[in-house]
Amino acid sequence: MTNRSAAGELNHRPLAPLPPQHNHYMAAATSYSTASLKGCCCCLFLLLIFLTLLSIAVTLVIILAVRPRKPEFDLQRVGVEYLLVAPEQGVDAGQTAAAYLSLNITLLFTAANPNKVGIKYEAADLYVLYHGVPLGIAAVPGFEQPAHSTRLVDSRVSVSRFNVLQADALELVRDATVNDRVELRITGDVGAKIRVLGFTSPRVQVSVDCVIVISPRKQSLTYKQCGVDGLNV
Incomplete structure (x- = not known):
């Protein structure tokens, strides 16, 4: 009876919380992933803006150089x-x-x-x-x-x-x-x-x-x- 009672107590005993150091590591990793994703999106957005401005500049240069007229x-x-x-x-x-x-x-x-x-x-x-x-x-x-x-x-x-x-x-x-x-x-x-x-x-x-x-x-x-x-x- 004593062994069974001890086993029951072990089965129903709540799990011990993770050490504070482990929680801090998980939070840091999550924060780093989020920051990295935001950085990639920001770089991609800036690249698209740069390409758009470059195409506009090339078009303006061509228009000023060629001065197209309607056929x-x-x-x-x-x-x-x-x-x-x-x-x-x-x-x-x-x-x-x-x-x-x-x-x-x-x-x-x-x-x-x-x-x-x-x-x-x-x-x-x-x-x-x-x-x-x-x-x-x-x-x-x-x-x-x-x-x-x-x-x-x-x-x-x-x-x-x-x-x-x-x-x-x-x-x-x-x-x-x-x-x-x-x-x-x-x-x-x-x-x-x-x-x-x-x-x-x-x-x-x-x-x-x-x-x-x-x-x-x-x-x-x-x-x-x-x-x-x-x-x-």
Whole structure:
């Protein structure tokens, strides 16, 4: 009984606390780990700030040295192969509910790079509209252009029996048969990036917004206007 009582007392006796020196060592180690982690985070933060400031400084130096200018992308010439307008069969022209437009034209653009460095143009789609209705797309390929150079870029728009409905159809038939002038709009954005010393600038948008007028009788261009200035041809 005495042995059992002694064993029970040993089992239920609370554990002795750790020596004060051991507790002090654990607290010091924890404090050192926390300080080390804070130091690493601070160094990483300072490194990121330094790299950001360095990139800004390099960008400013390049801008001041190169003085980049926005490239120019204009519609130079329009070639008309054919433009045909046919009202819906069996319907009086004064009450046209639909009309079919067929179109085949070539577009010649001029890309001018006035900068001291090269430019990279992205592929783009320019839209051909009639009264805001998209008729077709003029695809412009991507290309690279050297400094202080001008390049010709051609594209083609082909539309086969596009169905123009309701009020636009009536006006289209009147424009083609009575006024002999079909007005189209060519619009869209061409993206360009300046490249210097292996660095590429952010994307710059060069807007294209032109109005062309085609004579169905002559099958030729009679008017072209891009931006502010217009040109009669």
